[in-house]
Amino acid sequence: MTHHPEASASTDDLDGALDARFTFDYQQIGDLEPGQRWSTWGSCQPLSRGPEPWPDWIITDDAAVDTELGVLKTGKEADVFLLERSAPLDDRSVVLAAKRYRDNTHRTFHRNTAYTEGRKLPKKGGREARALAKSTSFGKTVAAGMWAWAEWEALVRFHRAGLPVPYPAQVDGTEILMELITDSDGAPAPRLAATRPDRNLLESLWVQLCDTITGLAGLGCVHGDLSAYNLLVAGERLVLIDLPQTVDLFGNPHGMDMLQRDCMNVAKWFVARGLDVDGEDLFGEVVARSV
Structure with missing residues (x-):
């Protein structure tokens, strides 16, 4: 049997010869605190993410954490919250406006018919259309999601056209995350x-x-x-x-x-x-x- 001296090399020698491409570092991230969640960016489909090129402040890290900072304003069909998205591995963070639509039970904006004429609606006879017609719990969620998607599409289209709207970061169900518009002092801009x-x-x-x-x-x-x-x-x-x-x-x-x-x-x-x-x-x- 032929003896190969290199086969008996020590573990230390092998570690020193490893290609850097096959090594990695990791950092343990602590448990989430109350009012926090993992970033929803990774679970969004491509069409549910903002138009490219993405601004420098967009955080796409899978390990990013979203932290609730409180209510910014309430509205007729939705409430807007302040949400901080932070990347714990490199200390980057951004505060976003999180607009969350309510279902029809909790909305005060009921002039739906005049606004939805000419829009695409769920396929007639489908589950969503039946739920909308019967105003079931699922139907109310579908309706809220339709309003959120309508605003998302408008934001994306108007941003691409160069109109002065907040940059739309992502949409996930009934929640839209968008650029927080601020005044010259960095505070949320007034109406x-x-x-x-x-x-x-x-x-x-x-x-x-x-x-x-x-x-x-x-x-x-x-x-x-x-x-x-x-x-x-x-x-x-x-x-x-x-x-x-x-x-x-x-x-x-x-x-x-x-x-x-x-x-x-x-x-x-x-x-x-x-x-x-x-x-x-x-x-x-x-x-x-x-x-």
């Missing part, structure tokens, strides 16, 4: 209704708003529930939020009426602050540019 802008900023915000409404119409869309309460002021920048009821300007028979109402609603707020603008004029200009 337009809560601000008292000076004359110069007021004029700038109006111009931005007109451009945004025109941009939506150029995509064939109407916000449908636009007011000073679903516009954020991030420093000197206006940001559009609350988009589940966005309608097709031409496919929905109420589209033009909703556009006119949006224009009148927001113009009224600016007029009350001393700006000489007219909602009917804005409506006419937007229609002229979109047809």
Whole structure:
């Protein structure tokens, strides 16, 4: 039997010869605390993640932890929470806005029919369609998920078009995680209704708003529930939020009426602050540019 000296090499010698590609380090992560969960990023399908290229602040680590920080605001169909997503292996973290839709039992926004005309609905005769028709517990969850998905699609589409909306990070069932819009001090940006802008900023915000409404119409869309309460002021920048009821300007028979109402609603707020603008004029200009 032939003796091979290398076969009797010590374990230490073998360890020193291992290729670095076949070694790894690991770090133990502690148990989750109350109000925490593992990141849901990894469980989301590709179409449920934000448009690429992803911003630098997006955390995709499987070991990331989501921590509840409290309620940011309540709304007619959903509540928005602050959620910190952190990567414990490299100390990165980001605070996101987590919008969670309620089922129909707990919603105060019930004008569904006018907003859903022209939208795709679950296949007739299918389980989801039957549950919706009977308003079962499952049906209510389906309805909430449909509103969440409608807002998700609007956010993705408008972000890609360059319109001023929060970056949509991911959607998972009835929860949308999106960019937290902040003011110049890093605090959550206030709604337009809560601000008292000076004359110069007021004029700038109006111009931005007109451009945004025109941009939506150029995509064939109407916000449908636009007011000073679903516009954020991030420093000197206006940001559009609350988009589940966005309608097709031409496919929905109420589209033009909703556009006119949006224009009148927001113009009224600016007029009350001393700006000489007219909602009917804005409506006419937007229609002229979109047809």
